[in-house]
Amino acid sequence: MNGPTQLERLLGDDPDRSDGDDAAPVVDAGCAAGFEVLHLYVESELAGGDPAEELPGLAVHLRRCPACHEDYLGLLESAGRFGDAGPDPV
Amino acid sequence: MDGLQATGARYQECVARLHALLLRVARHEVSRRSGSLGLSGPELDDVAQQAADDALMAVKAKVGDFRGESRFTTWAYRFVVLEVSSKLGRHFWRNRPADLDQDGWERLPDERSPVPHDVVEHGELWDALGAAIRDDLTDLQRRVFVAIVLNGVPMDAFARELGSNRNAVYKVLFDARRRLRSSLAAAGYVAPARSEERA
Numbered sequence: 024m025n026g027p028t029q030l031e032r033l034l035g036d037d038p039d040r041s042d043g044d045d046a047a048p049v050v051d052a053g054c055a056a057g058f059e060v061l062h063l064y065v066e067s068e069l070a071g072g073d074p075a076e077e078l079p080g081l082a083v084h085l086r087r088c089p090a091c092h093e094d095y096l097g098l099l100e101s102a103g104r105f106g107d108a109g110p111d112p113v
Numbered sequence: 114m115d116g117l118q119a120t121g122a123r124y125q126e127c128v129a130r131l132h133a134l135l136l137r138v139a140r141h142e143v144s145r146r147s148g149s150l151g152l153s154g155p156e157l158d159d160v161a162q163q164a165a166d167d168a169l170m171a172v173k174a175k176v177g178d179f180r181g182e183s184r185f186t187t188w189a190y191r192f193v194v195l196e197v198s199s200k201l202g203r204h205f206w207r208n209r210p211a212d213l214d215q216d217g218w219e220r221l222p223d224e225r226s227p228v229p230h231d232v233v234e235h236g237e238l239w240d241a242l243g244a245a246i247r248d249d250l251t252d253l254q255r256r257v258f259v260a261i262v263l264n265g266v267p268m269d270a271f272a273r274e275l276g277s278n279r280n281a282v283y284k285v286l287f288d289a290r291r292r293l294r295s296s297l298a299a300a301g302y303v304a305p306a307r308s309e310e311r312a
């Protein structure tokens with residue numbers, strides 16, 4: 024797989040399709056509910072966990088929502104870089 | 114971070130230290146995002162300062178919600194990231210044509226990114242997609258889809274322009290995409306089921 028095609032990028036993933044044959048589609052957490060657990064998602068990822076498994080509703084949302092995805096990238100970077108609150112910056 | 118529930122000098126010291134941390138993150142985040150905004154150094158630092166100030170207020174207001182399930186810093190930095198996004202949204206429209214959302218879909222298969230390599234009849238597919246954008250979306254859905262997906266306008270910037278919020282814009286975008294999928298399916302094209310890309 025060479026990553027998402029342009030069409031996938033334009034249309035996002037199918038909200039009505041489930042991952043397995045029997046499973047119901049994962050419910051998209053939405054922006055506000057996603058924000059409430061974004062720190063847990065990021066911590067799990069930084070710890071080498073599987074946040075998409077633990078928080079599937081947020082994983083789905085991050086695939087579809089460019090704004091929350093950008094927040095996620097920012098938090099991942101800052102939590103990794105400045106997570107252990109050292110001495111005050113200059 | 115018990116200091117946030119302390120009083121007197123200890124509280125003040127804790128708040129000052131937290132503000133410094135938040136400001137460091139805000140500066141980093143502003144610089145990470147500011148690539149195409151054309152803002153000068155002082156303007157960017159202004160955004161970072163405001164974002165850190167507002168994030169500090171949010172952290173103080175919500176510190177009672179912190180359950181210790183993550184590091185406090187990760188929990189708190191969320192507010193910085195959110196504030197930076199919102200504040201940069203304010204600056205986005207400067208130096209940009211006001212009619213950005215009027216069209217754009219006509220330029221669909223442009224040089225922006227490669228044409229899908231798994232779609233043989235991509236010419237027809239783009240025509241069908243263009244027709245669906247033109248004919249099947251509501252005005253609002255079309256504006257949101259064109260601005261955010263085709264023109265890359267940040268959602269928070271667009272929400273601000275609409276006098277709306279991120280959640281509401283996301284809902285419109287979601288509905289627009291679902292509508293386009295169903296239009297393509299009705300026209301005999303199967304849109305990809307899901308991206309393999311990890312969030």
Ligand SMILES: [Zn+2]
Pocket residue numbers: 053054055057084088089090091092283
């Ligand atoms: Zn979102």
